[in-house]
Amino acid sequence: xxxxxxxxxxxxxxxxxxxxxxxxxxxxxxxxxxxxxxxxxxxxxxxxxxxxxxxxxxxxxxxxxxxxxxxxxxxxxxxxxxxxxxxxxxxxxxxxxxxxxxxxxxxxxxxxxxxxxxxxxxxxxxxxxxxxxxxxxxxxxxxxxxxxxxxxxxxxxxxxxxxxxxxxxxxxxxxxxxxxxxxx
Amino acid sequence: xxxxxxxxxxxxxxxxxxxxxxxxxxxxxxxxxxxxxxxxxxxxxxxxxxxxxxxxxxxxxxxxxxxxxxxxxxxxxxxxxxxxxxxxxxxxxxxxxxxxxxxxx
Numbered sequence: 062x063x064x065x066x067x068x069x070x071x072x073x074x075x076x077x078x079x080x081x082x083x084x085x086x087x088x089x090x091x092x093x094x095x096x097x098x099x100x101x102x103x104x105x106x107x108x109x110x111x112x113x114x115x116x117x118x119x120x121x122x123x124x125x126x127x128x129x130x131x132x133x134x135x136x137x138x139x140x141x142x143x144x145x146x147x148x149x150x151x152x153x154x155x156x157x158x159x160x161x162x163x164x165x166x167x168x169x170x171x172x173x174x175x176x177x178x179x180x181x182x183x184x185x186x187x188x189x190x191x192x193x194x195x196x197x198x199x200x201x202x203x204x205x206x207x208x209x210x211x212x213x214x215x216x217x218x219x220x221x222x223x224x225x226x227x228x229x230x231x232x233x234x235x236x237x238x239x240x241x242x243x244x245x
Numbered sequence: 246x247x248x249x250x251x252x253x254x255x256x257x258x259x260x261x262x263x264x265x266x267x268x269x270x271x272x273x274x275x276x277x278x279x280x281x282x283x284x285x286x287x288x289x290x291x292x293x294x295x296x297x298x299x300x301x302x303x304x305x306x307x308x309x310x311x312x313x314x315x316x317x318x319x320x321x322x323x324x325x326x327x328x329x330x331x332x333x334x335x336x337x338x339x340x341x342x343x344x345x346x347x348x349x350x
Contacts, residue, residue: 114313143277144307144346152317156328158342159320165348169312172350223348224317 069212072099073203078213082107099206106177106214113173114221150187152224163187166223170194173218180207183235191229192219197236208232251302251335253295260304260341261293263330264323269314274307274346302331302339309347316345 071077074097084090085104094100149160167185170192174182179202183195192215198207212230219227261273273292275283282289296303304327310319320343331339 116313119313144344149344152320152345154317154321154324154343156321156324157340159317159324160342160344161316162344162346165345168350169348172312222312222315224315224320 070205070209072103072209073206074099076100076103078103078206078209079216082213082217086111099203102178102206103210103213106210107217109176110173110214110218110221113176150189150225153226161223161225166219166225169222170215170218173222174211174214177210177214180211181238187225191231192227193231195233195235197238198234200237200239204234207234251297251337253297254290256295256297256302256304256331256335256337256339257290257293259331259334260295260306260327260339261290263327264293264306264308264343267319267323267326269310269319270323271309271311271349274309276307297337300337302335302337303342304331304339305342305344307344307346309349310345311349316348319343319345 069077069079072081074093076094076097076099081090081094081100081103084094085107090100090104094104144162148163150163150166152159152161166187170187171182171185171194174180174185174194174196179199181197183197184193185195186193194211194215196207196211198204211232215230215232216227219225264270265273275289275291276294279289279291283291292307294305306323306327308319308323310316323343324341327341328339331337
């Protein structure tokens with residue numbers, strides 16, 4: 062998959078989200094990155110993903126009864142769950158053909174973006190050339206930073222949690238929401 | 246000289262058992278025909294099929310994993326484990342195709 066040649070927009074403070082991300086993971090954030098709200102949000106994203114990768118890998122959850130559910134479920138559900146060839150993304154394996162179901166990949170990316178501060182994922186499509194995602198953002202969150210952060214999350218999550226190199230990442234902020242003052 | 250020949254179902258069952266033991270594999274997922282056979286009381290190998298021809302085996306596995314296990318690395322691990330066990334136990338050279346059908350959140 063070709064790397065997107067277009068320049069990638071920086072965070073609102075001018076820093077590159079990917080660099081801040083690397084510094085956060087390596088624990089080498091500089092003075093600006095520790096204090097700037099845009100950089101701190103990007104650093105929080107990085108640590109959030111890092112936590113997910115290590116926490117879940119360490120867990121050994123009991124298998125849910127998905128096989129039994131599938132068999133006892135209606136025939137219609139079974140037909141709906143059947144994977145068609147176009148639903149599969151090839152994975153890079155030296156040992157033979159390996160594929161990942163597209164809907165599962167999209168669900169993981171949506172889930173991780175949902176965990177980010179000030180952003181909620183709406184739709185996500187994992188295509189052959191890249192990822193197309195729509196998100197909503199909280200009112201008052203810097204929108205340029207949001208797209209840079211979401212892009213960085215998608216690229217890093219695709220590689221670290223899916224094993225999928227991602228070329229192009231298109232993000233559309235489709236709506237804004239206001240924090241419910243009664244819930245705080 | 247006597248010859249032991251391994252049938253498709255035997256190879257599929259070995260492959261399924263090996264795959265289920267690989268860390269990160271939560272379960273194997275039956276395809277539609279396997280699930281329907283299961284509904285009528287038959288015992289198909291769930292999530293694994295195999296075709297054996299002249300010392301070679303084509304194995305196809307469908308697995309479910311959880312978030313935190315990299316599907317690419319998981320596929321490689323399953324392919325290695327299954328091919329190695331089949332080579333040792335049956336002498337067959339196996340091509341193993343792995344599909345990660347779902348990632349549990």
